[in-house]
Amino acid sequence: MPSASVAPLKIKFRALALACLLLAGNAADAVAQCGNGSAGFDVWLQRFRLQAGAQGIKSSTVVSALSSVTYDPTVVRLDRSQRSFKLSFTQFYARRVSEGMIRHGRALMRSHGALLNRIEQRFGVPAPIIVAIWGLETNYGANLGARYSIIRSLSTLAYDCRRSEFFTGQLLDALRIVQEGDLTPSQLRGGWAGEIGQTQFLPTPYIRFAVDFDGDGRKDLINSVPDVLASTANFLAGHGWQRGAGWQPGSPNYSVIAEWNKAEVYDRTIAAMADRLAGN
Numbered sequence: 001m002p003s004a005s006v007a008p009l010k011i012k013f014r015a016l017a018l019a020c021l022l023l024a025g026n027a028a029d030a031v032a033q034c035g036n037g038s039a040g041f042d043v044w045l046q047r048f049r050l051q052a053g054a055q056g057i058k059s060s061t062v063v064s065a066l067s068s069v070t071y072d073p074t075v076v077r078l079d080r081s082q083r084s085f086k087l088s089f090t091q092f093y094a095r096r097v098s099e100g101m102i103r104h105g106r107a108l109m110r111s112h113g114a115l116l117n118r119i120e121q122r123f124g125v126p127a128p129i130i131v132a133i134w135g136l137e138t139n140y141g142a143n144l145g146a147r148y149s150i151i152r153s154l155s156t157l158a159y160d161c162r163r164s165e166f167f168t169g170q171l172l173d174a175l176r177i178v179q180e181g182d183l184t185p186s187q188l189r190g191g192w193a194g195e196i197g198q199t200q201f202l203p204t205p206y207i208r209f210a211v212d213f214d215g216d217g218r219k220d221l222i223n224s225v226p227d228v229l230a231s232t233a234n235f236l237a238g239h240g241w242q243r244g245a246g247w248q249p250g251s252p253n254y255s256v257i258a259e260w261n262k263a264e265v266y267d268r269t270i271a272a273m274a275d276r277l278a279g280n
Helices: 006-032 041-054 059-066 073-079 089-096 099-111 113-123 127-138 150-159 164-179 203-209 225-238 252-260 264-277
Strands: none
Touching: 041 059, 041 150, 041 164, 059 150, 059 164, 073 150, 089 264, 099 113, 099 127, 099 264, 113 127, 113 225, 127 225, 127 264, 150 164, 164 203, 203 225, 225 252, 252 264
């Protein structure tokens, strides 16, 4: 029979071993939440479907959006090779803005003048800023970058370990866009990182800031110019845009532009292009 002093030691050892097993199991679960290759994608997708249901996404939406989704290695490769934001401001501006873009933007400001005035009255954001963003993102809607299935891209990036948590949230909101009837899964085509429409909204800001400005009952940032431009203004207003103030570096509104894109060269380019569009 073990002595009274040895028995508690065995009990403590067993408790410690059990704790180690639990920690190992939790670590394995954490690793299983993401992956760095295609091997575990189908298992992850099954788990995500359950997660979506727990977040209030209807089963019919989950089935329609995710039933045929596969892993896209091209999206992961593109996510690893972003280089344009490493350029200087002068290099970036010269690459992205041309005299033709400025002329086109000014023409659009004239042809959509009444719409842009209504948007400024409601949201406080002036036309040059909205049109500069429109031009930089997709050349005023001409280059929507609709090569990629947004659902597939976001599923791949949500599974990939580099930014899994961020893109899981974006994927859930993409399903909410489908559920709310704004766009179907087949209509959700855009950039490789999940950007939607003429000013390249990600799904979470789409859910938060997209507005139905043409009154057709849907928030359509792919085809409806009124919805696109008003939603862009609503995003900026929602991040603190100050009506009537400037937008140059150092101003409060410049920090709002930084909420649109975290790259300093991009923010400076928006401000500089808006100056040109305004005739400054």
